[in-house]
Amino acid sequence: xxxxxIATGGTIDKSYAPGAGTRELENNETQIPAILAQARVxxxxxxxxxxxxxxxxxxPDRQRIAAFCADAAHDRLMITHGTDSMVATAAxxxxxPGNAAKTIVLTxxxxxxxxxxxxxxxNLGFAAGVAQFSxxxxxxxxxxxxxxxHDVAKNPTTGMFEAxxxxxxx
Amino acid sequence: xxxxxIATGGTIDKSYAPGAGTRELENNETQIPAILAQARVxxxxxxxxxxxxxxxxxxPDRQRIAAFCADAAHDRLMITHGTDSMVATAAxxxxxPGNAAKTIVLTxxxxxxxxxxxxxxxNLGFAAGVAQFSxxxxxxxxxxxxxxxHDVAKNPTTGMFEAxxxxxxx
Amino acid sequence: xxxxxIATGGTIDKSYAPGAGTRELENNETQIPAILAQARVxxxxxxxxxxxxxxxxxxPDRQRIAAFCADAAHDRLMITHGTDSMVATAAxxxxxPGNAAKTIVLTxxxxxxxxxxxxxxxNLGFAAGVAQFSxxxxxxxxxxxxxxxHDVAKNPTTGMFEAxxxxxxx
Amino acid sequence: xxxxxIATGGTIDKSYAPGAGTRELENNETQIPAILAQARVxxxxxxxxxxxxxxxxxxPDRQRIAAFCADAAHDRLMITHGTDSMVATAAxxxxxPGNAAKTIVLTxxxxxxxxxxxxxxxNLGFAAGVAQFSxxxxxxxxxxxxxxxHDVAKNPTTGMFEAxxxxxxx
Numbered sequence: 218x219x220x221x222x223i224a225t226g227g228t229i230d231k232s233y234a235p236g237a238g239t240r241e242l243e244n245n246e247t248q249i250p251a252i253l254a255q256a257r258v259x260x261x262x263x264x265x266x267x268x269x270x271x272x273x274x275x276x277p278d279r280q281r282i283a284a285f286c287a288d289a290a291h292d293r294l295m296i297t298h299g300t301d302s303m304v305a306t307a308a309x310x311x312x313x314p315g316n317a318a319k320t321i322v323l324t325x326x327x328x329x330x331x332x333x334x335x336x337x338x339x340n341l342g343f344a345a346g347v348a349q350f351s352x353x354x355x356x357x358x359x360x361x362x363x364x365x366x367h368d369v370a371k372n373p374t375t376g377m378f379e380a381x382x383x384x385x386x387x
Numbered sequence: 388x389x390x391x392x393i394a395t396g397g398t399i400d401k402s403y404a405p406g407a408g409t410r411e412l413e414n415n416e417t418q419i420p421a422i423l424a425q426a427r428v429x430x431x432x433x434x435x436x437x438x439x440x441x442x443x444x445x446x447p448d449r450q451r452i453a454a455f456c457a458d459a460a461h462d463r464l465m466i467t468h469g470t471d472s473m474v475a476t477a478a479x480x481x482x483x484p485g486n487a488a489k490t491i492v493l494t495x496x497x498x499x500x501x502x503x504x505x506x507x508x509x510n511l512g513f514a515a516g517v518a519q520f521s522x523x524x525x526x527x528x529x530x531x532x533x534x535x536x537h538d539v540a541k542n543p544t545t546g547m548f549e550a551x552x553x554x555x556x557x
Numbered sequence: 558x559x560x561x562x563i564a565t566g567g568t569i570d571k572s573y574a575p576g577a578g579t580r581e582l583e584n585n586e587t588q589i590p591a592i593l594a595q596a597r598v599x600x601x602x603x604x605x606x607x608x609x610x611x612x613x614x615x616x617p618d619r620q621r622i623a624a625f626c627a628d629a630a631h632d633r634l635m636i637t638h639g640t641d642s643m644v645a646t647a648a649x650x651x652x653x654p655g656n657a658a659k660t661i662v663l664t665x666x667x668x669x670x671x672x673x674x675x676x677x678x679x680n681l682g683f684a685a686g687v688a689q690f691s692x693x694x695x696x697x698x699x700x701x702x703x704x705x706x707h708d709v710a711k712n713p714t715t716g717m718f719e720a721x722x723x724x725x726x727x
Numbered sequence: 728x729x730x731x732x733i734a735t736g737g738t739i740d741k742s743y744a745p746g747a748g749t750r751e752l753e754n755n756e757t758q759i760p761a762i763l764a765q766a767r768v769x770x771x772x773x774x775x776x777x778x779x780x781x782x783x784x785x786x787p788d789r790q791r792i793a794a795f796c797a798d799a800a801h802d803r804l805m806i807t808h809g810t811d812s813m814v815a816t817a818a819x820x821x822x823x824p825g826n827a828a829k830t831i832v833l834t835x836x837x838x839x840x841x842x843x844x845x846x847x848x849x850n851l852g853f854a855a856g857v858a859q860f861s862x863x864x865x866x867x868x869x870x871x872x873x874x875x876x877h878d879v880a881k882n883p884t885t886g887m888f889e890a891x892x893x894x895x896x897x
Contacts, residue, residue: 220531233582233672241581242573256509257497257547258531327427332573332671333843339426339512345531346516361390361428361515377427403752403842411751412743502743502841503673560871596849597837597887598871667767679766682849685871686856701730701768701855717767 220348221291222263224249225282225306227271227299229326229337244268248330249297252341261345262291271299271306271325279309287315293348296323297341300371300378303357307366311355322348322356322363327376336360390518391461392433392511394419395452395476397441397469399496399507414438418500419467422511431515432461441469441476441495449479457485463518466493467511470541470548473527477536481525492518492526492533497546506530560688561631562603564589565622565646567611567639569666569677584608588670589637592681601685602631611639611646611665619649627655633688636663637681640711640718643697647706651695662688662696662703667716676700730858731801732773734759735792735816737781737809739836739847754778758840759807762851771855772801781809781816781835789819797825803858806833807851810881810888813867817876821865832858832866832873837886846870 224230224247231242247265266285267278286294298306303323310316324344330337344358355366359378370381394400394417401412417435436455437448456464468476473493480486480493494514500507514528525536529548540551564570564587571582587605606625607618626634638646643663650656650663664684670677684698695706699718710721734740734757741752757775776795777788796804808816813833820826820833834854840847854868865876869888880891 233668252509253531255504256506256513256530258509259547261531328573331673333673334425334671336426338508339422339428342509342512342514342531343426343516344512346513346518346528346533347520348516349533350517350520358516360426361423361431361512363516363519377429403838498743501843503843504841592849593871595844596846596853596870598849599887601871674765676766678848679762679768679852682852682854682871683766683856684852686853686858686868686873687860688856689873690857690860698856700766701763701771701852703856703859717769 219291220261220293220295220345221289222249222261222295222297223282223285224263224265224297225267225271225274225278225299226269227297227303227325228329229297229324229340230268231329232331242329242331244270247297248337249341252330252338256338256342258345269299271302274299274302274306276309279306282306283310283313283316286310286319286321287313292318293320294322295341295344295348296321298323298325300325300327300359300376304366304369304371307355307357311366316355318353320348320351320353320356322351322358323366324358327360389461390431390463390465390515391459392419392431392465392467393452393455394433394435394467395437395441395444395448395469396439397467397473397495398499399467399494399510400438401499402501412499412501414440417467418507419511422500422508426508426512428515439469441472444469444472444476446479449476452476453480453483453486456480456489456491457483462488463490464492465511465514465518466491468493468495470495470497470529470546474536474539474541477525477527481536486525488523490518490521490523490526492521492528493536494528497530559631560601560633560635560685561629562589562601562635562637563622563625564603564605564637565607565611565614565618565639566609567637567643567665568669569637569664569680570608571669572671582669582671584610587637588677589681592670592678596678596682598685609639611642614639614642614646616649619646622646623650623653623656626650626659626661627653632658633660634662635681635684635688636661638663638665640665640667640699640716644706644709644711647695647697651706656695658693660688660691660693660696662691662698663706664698667700729801730771730803730805730855731799732759732771732805732807733792733795734773734775734807735777735781735784735788735809736779737807737813737835738839739807739834739850740778741839742841752839752841754780757807758847759851762840762848766848766852768855779809781812784809784812784816786819789816792816793820793823793826796820796829796831797823802828803830804832805851805854805858806831808833808835810835810837810869810886814876814879814881817865817867821876826865828863830858830861830863830866832861832868833876834868837870
């Protein structure tokens, strides 16, 4: 099945460049092609739109992502994104009329793919399964659970995504 | 969403026990709980039914797997299984009347999870996405593609699963 | 052979704590026991003295490390340390009269041990070999080369340690 | 310092080739260049002489390894080798008069380098440290301990190398 993955940066794509200079994990080049190669996945399209920590994603960035989805020939898309503002970007995508009939799944990682114990591979696989079989809508798919974007929030204590009602009442 | 994972062995679960004695990868204990923990997945049920290379899975084993699925309280199940006879087990599961209304997804790995570059994490995540959103039926979900069991075969040259028509004609 | 490893932090020990809050690699708990366990090394003593990026190591810290080495019952010691000020700490250790007859080897990593492609395991093993067989003195052992501390400098461009004469003349 | 690594196969070099056909770990191509690259080691020479499980190494193989060491221009050499017959190969090397003045260090791994939790990197680093600083002789360097070849045996229960007196008396 045809599927398009749009990378925007976030923790999943952070990598570490040793040597002189910066010592921190940074959004340099995307790890998505390497994840797909390790998973022996063939036939997904993928592109890089942004390479930002999601705290740095601006409202114009969100409009750009939303428009890119609407303009894409694909009806089923995945977006890799930092978790902090993933829900806000999902809302912007859903607000674009050109995305009304599309299935768009946002995912990311709690730990960068370059780390030994990353959740990136599982999350990307999970999101790919959701993207291929779920109904149209904008979804957040993380750590084995998928929610429509308006029904989910990131728990500020655990960093995990939960159904909004659950987070609100705790 | 409630989901039950049934481990039967296969490449995904092979591990390496150094020391005196055997030097080969073997199906000792299941790796599924470790994969789920790394993926920070909470709330999936999982159990071990068999720990066999799929070339050693017998017809009675298949009947046992099929009956276990039918008897399970869950409507959505995943089965981790070796790839060589995955399609045969899927057919046995589908032939059991008790599974007619269930969504059952078989997955596994080309490289054991204990290896650095395994496809196990992605595959398990992908199968979990398929299991939660696909229609009832018995599915094979590997390397980013999902097929109903009667429409897929393992390519004997590449080891990849492909739509049956494509394999037959090549 | 008896050997004491003293952890002071640095890149080798940086780890990543997902969840709410900080997103960067930090010197939380030491990775040295995990590295030794993976290497199936038994019988080395190890302790944590500091947990700092080496840019944050102060002159009093250096005096403390030097005194700790001098006071230790061991004649052969290893120190894990960040690379940026490794040479300065080595000089402080060498200046302490109590260390004159000891073999003390500093090592670290260009990439944290928690990363998939870290040089930490090799470096720690290499330093252990140097510590057990080299003559008394304070050594820097990194990336397969060992130098007495007064004969080495970190190349500011590549981040690698090189014989001082070579760095100076390039 | 100039150092020559001679690969002969063994567990350290076993890798896994998915796809149709064999499913076991095999001695195909050597992993030594990849280990050195990950460790950012520059300047060691390395060559492949054999690619065998050490149980398959014959007496003529041992003579060939011994002669290769004697003929090499290097005075300090490392040999990667399977652990089961490592001591026998070390004895053959030591019996060759051309090796009398050389420092030759044999090492290997309990778990293949292709596994997530391999001891290969540490062992190769450790052996490199021993090879650069120990006195002439034929050494076994594994898991953080180095012994002259005539003073070591593999414990048949634990798979670890121990001083011969200790193994004999237990």
